Amino acid sequence: xxxxxxxxxxxxxxxxxxxxxxxxxxxxxxxxxxxxxxxxxxxxxxxxxxxxxxxxxxxxxxxxxxxxxxxxxxxxxxxxxxxxxxxxxxxxxxxxxxxxxxxxxxx
Numbered sequence: 001x002x003x004x005x006x007x008x009x010x011x012x013x014x015x016x017x018x019x020x021x022x023x024x025x026x027x028x029x030x031x032x033x034x035x036x037x038x039x040x041x042x043x044x045x046x047x048x049x050x051x052x053x054x055x056x057x058x059x060x061x062x063x064x065x066x067x068x069x070x071x072x073x074x075x076x077x078x079x080x081x082x083x084x085x086x087x088x089x090x091x092x093x094x095x096x097x098x099x100x101x102x103x104x105x106x107x
Contacts, residue, residue, distance in 0.1 A: 002033040005061035007052035009045035009074065010037055012067025019065060033061055049077040053084050056105060064106040078106050 004023070008016035016034070023030055035051040037043050045068050055061040064086075068074040071088040078086035086106035087098040098104040 002055065002061040003031045003063070005033040005035060005052050005055045005064045006067075007035040007048040007064065008037055008067035009048055009069075010040050010043050011045075011069035012071075012074070013037055013040060016065075016067040019067070045074045046077045049074045050081075052106065053078050053081040057081060057083050062105075066106060075106070 006016050006020055020032060020034060023032060033055060035055060036048055049066055052061075052064045052066055056064055064078075066074045066078060066086065075086040075088050078084050084106055085102060085104045087094075087102060087104040089095040089098060089107050095107055098107075
């Protein structure tokens with residue numbers, strides 16, 4: 001089972017790439033899945049939000065991180081899926097609080 005699934009649109013690709021590199025270096029035993037996008041070409045964020053959510057809801061992954069320009073649109077799309085609790089976070093504190101108090105499974 002993948003422990004963490006990552007996804008982004010073209011606006012979040014650089015952040016997703018940096019997160020992936022950091023997580024692989026800091027947590028070598030963490031199993032990551034990357035559902036795209038893989039280029040800076042313009043694309044539709046709902047496609048990647050849906051792929052990430054399907055990975056979690058199917059049990060293939062446990063948690064997810066979505067990246068886009070603001071995080072707002074992609075999190076709104078993710079929250080359309082029953083069983084997904086996506087939150088936009090801006091700091092370590094907000095990430096910890098949304099997990100602890102809202103049981104978020106997607107940042």
